[in-house]
Amino acid sequence: MTCNIPEPARPLPTRRRAAPCPSRIRNTRTDRQLCRFTQLIAEVLAGQRSPVQMRSLLSYGAYTLLVRRSGIYACARSPRVRRAYLHSEDPEVAEVNAVVDYGSRYRALALRVAFAQHAWLCTHLETDVGRG
Template sequence: MIPHTSLTHAQPPRPHPAIVVSSPPSAPLSHFGQLAQAVAETLATRRDPRQLHPLMTPAAFECLQDNIGVYGWRTTPRLRRLRSLSPRPGALEVCAVVQCGGRVRALALRFEGVERAWLCCYLRTA
């Protein structure tokens, strides 16, 4: 008999307790759409990842670097759909449908309000 094992799901990282989380500035959804487009372009090797470094936590930036090239390189990705959800004040989860040539990809980002700015703290693509 195979023993039962539980699967754990990775949780998005929380801001470091030493960082003061204040009310981030309000930003229209188009602002996060531009950031999602920039991430997609980086994943397609169309944008230098260093441009996004100041907008991401170290863990999210490492994930971005680990996935550079997964969207291919022949065409520039285009954002087709964007949805958002705020699970709590100071946090925003964004999911996007990205067209890369003939393929369609999913992109998920989580933003946290940190020091009066929005910082991407989680990134996942499929």
């Protein structure tokens, strides 16, 4: 007489988790979030959104520049971000360069986003309009 007793299942080997990479941005904004943020800035520049809605997301200097330039790219339809490039060398700072379609013309837009006081903040804003 033979007895078929199954062998006990072997436990799966445990995997060690890798230590977090120190160069990663804390509380990172994903590419999609930064593209959406750029879209909102483009809508302010087209005059389709009030700059007051963006106040808490911008530093004082970036906000005053946005207020001065709001509506400068007035167009019949909503602007669309066609391409956005994210560049980050420092774990606490990211730069976004974007090409925005305003209907009759494509425009360049650049943002610097920094991690400050437990939140992300746009600290600098550049458009293809002359400085002033």
